[in-house]
Amino acid sequence: xxILINQVVTLEGLFLEEEINPAELELETELIxxxxxxxxxxxxxxxxxxxxxxLNIYAVLAAACSRCLEExxxxxxxxxxxxxxxxxxxxxxxxxxxxxxxxILDYPIKPLCNLNCKGLCVKCGKNKNEGGCxxxxx
Ligand SMILES: [Zn+2]
Ligand SMILES: [Zn+2]
Numbered sequence: 693x694x695i696l697i698n699q700v701v702t703l704e705g706l707f708l709e710e711e712i713n714p715a716e717l718e719l720e721t722e723l724i725x726x727x728x729x730x731x732x733x734x735x736x737x738x739x740x741x742x743x744x745x746x747l748n749i750y751a752v753l754a755a756a757c758s759r760c761l762e763e764x765x766x767x768x769x770x771x772x773x774x775x776x777x778x779x780x781x782x783x784x785x786x787x788x789x790x791x792x793x794x795x796i797l798d799y800p801i802k803p804l805c806n807l808n809c810k811g812l813c814v815k816c817g818k819n820k821n822e823g824g825c826x827x828x829x830x
Contacts, residue, residue, distance in 0.1 A: 693732055693787045695743065697778060705737035714751065717792045724799055727765055728752040732791060738778075743785060745774045749794060755803035759811035760819050770798055 693710045700706045714726040733748040749772070754765045772794045776785050810820035816827035 693734065693791065695734070695736055695745070695785045695787065697743065697783055697785065700736050700738045700743060705735060708732075708734045708736065710734075712788075712791070717788065717795075719792065719795060721799070723755050723803065725754045726751055727754050730791070730795070732787075734787065741778050743776045743778060745776070745787065747772045747774060747787070747791065747794070749791060751795070755800070757805035757809055758802040759804060759809045760821055761812065762805055762819065762821075764803075764805040768795065768798065770794060 693708065693712070695706070695708065710732050711729040712732060714720060714730055717730070719730075720726055728751050731750040733750075735746040737744050737746075747770075749768065749770045751768045752765055753768050754763055756763050772790075774787065774790050806821075812818065813820055813825045813827060816825050818825040818827070
């Protein structure tokens with residue numbers, strides 16, 4: 693996502709909306725998958741010699757639960773504010789590296805399908821979220 697500095701002249705600023713394919717930003721990891729594009733909204737305003745960007749980043753992510761190993765989805769929805777000093781030689785600002793950073797910062801280290809996920813039976817491997825198992829383990 694790029695901002696042309698000349699377009700941000702009025703006090704109301706500029707509103708931009710863009711969808712980015714996560715593959716372009718190499719955002720998928722072994723653990724984290726994307727089930728939608730990244731949807732970016734940016735409200736850009738100008739102060740004396742900087743641009744202030746209020747960002748909203750949305751995507752549907754998926755991962756395998758670290759306890760029960762089932763894949764689950766969740767909605768990533770983050771607001772962030774960025775500011776860029778305006779340098780007279782620059783005509784545009786590329787927000788993409790910061791957008792990527794903001795997403796990766798919020799990746800869970802141990803994804804859980806549910807905070808109360810019961811995980812797998814250590815004896816027979818059954819998913820204990822689906823009820824008790826018959827292996828005799830309590
Ligand atoms: Zn789970
Ligand atoms: Zn069991």
